[in-house]
Amino acid sequence: MSEVNSVSSSVTEDTIKDYYGKKLGCTADLKTSACVFKPGKLPLAVREAIDLVHKEVREKYYGCGPVFPPALEGTSVLDLGSGSGQDCYVLSKLVGPEGHVVGLDMTDEQLAVANKYIDYHTKLFNYATPNISFVKGYLENLQEAGLENDTFDIIVSNCVINLSKDKHTVLQEAYRVLKVGGELYFSDVYADRDLPPSIREHQELWCECVVGALHWKHLYKLAAEIGFSVPRLVTASLFSVDQKEYKDILGDAKFVSVTYRLFKLPPGSGVPSTVVYNGGIDSFEEEFQFDHGITFKKGEECHVKAELASILTNSRYKKYFTISPGERGPCKCAKLDKDPFEYCAQRGSPKGCC
Structure with a gap:
């Protein structure tokens, strides 16, 4: 399998489970800023929903970017790598009682925290019945977790796809369970180059979503192979790994946290x-x-x-x-294969997470 489709590393799923289930106790235990999310200028409704999430859920949150696209009311949403459930509970509030949210994660300890507060948030949001559920499963095999074809309007993921070696299968599975017209809206870390195999063996940097990063251009190749629309960059921010022992390992490689959106469209559809x-x-x-x-x-x-x-x-x-x-009025178009590092430079982006 090519570098575009998969990433070679000896880091195992058990290592990742242990890292997020046992080694990390709270957000402050993270060693890098790759999986640290800062709310920034999110819409008021999103910020208010985050504030409503139970403290224990928020304290065990690890994510690098906002995954709350607009127009969520009444939709069905799947969160890949839902962890302690923070994004799911925010989404639960945003989709409303007629929508539904499913969180998928492979770590028992994280799922235990997420499931613990279903009733708490159902009552807090004044819903008659829960509109949220959590399932144990793996990104590469959603069918094993009971997730069927053409089920979801939206899939989100927050700094998780990098933890998988087989990015192609993860995106292919996401495509399978999306409805036609559905959207994959996700944030993750990308590199400015192909990382050498030796770097990818570092367990801690892998678990921190750094050395599992693809060169950003590879996402476009994967999307085309699977059938997604061209990835559209929503926002991006540079981040630095400042610890000397890590910098020595990473060398001159640079990293950026990017939120992209991809759509599952009918074949051959669309005219100007x-x-x-x-x-x-x-x-x-x-x-x-x-x-x-x-x-x-x-x-x-x-x-x-x-x-x-x-x-x-x-x-x-x-x-x-x-x-x-027809083609009346000005053209709304943008460079689709936008270099996220160039984007950050043009915006004078401060170092930090998106």
């Missing part, structure tokens, strides 16, 4: 189209930032290229847009 954003997405009433370079303003007539037209037509975003034939 004119679109108007009508508002209606909570927290994005006047303008909706779709990716790093495209923002739709309410009431503005513009046109989009074929793939984005297909995304807007087939996804949950359809009800928020008027879509018609």
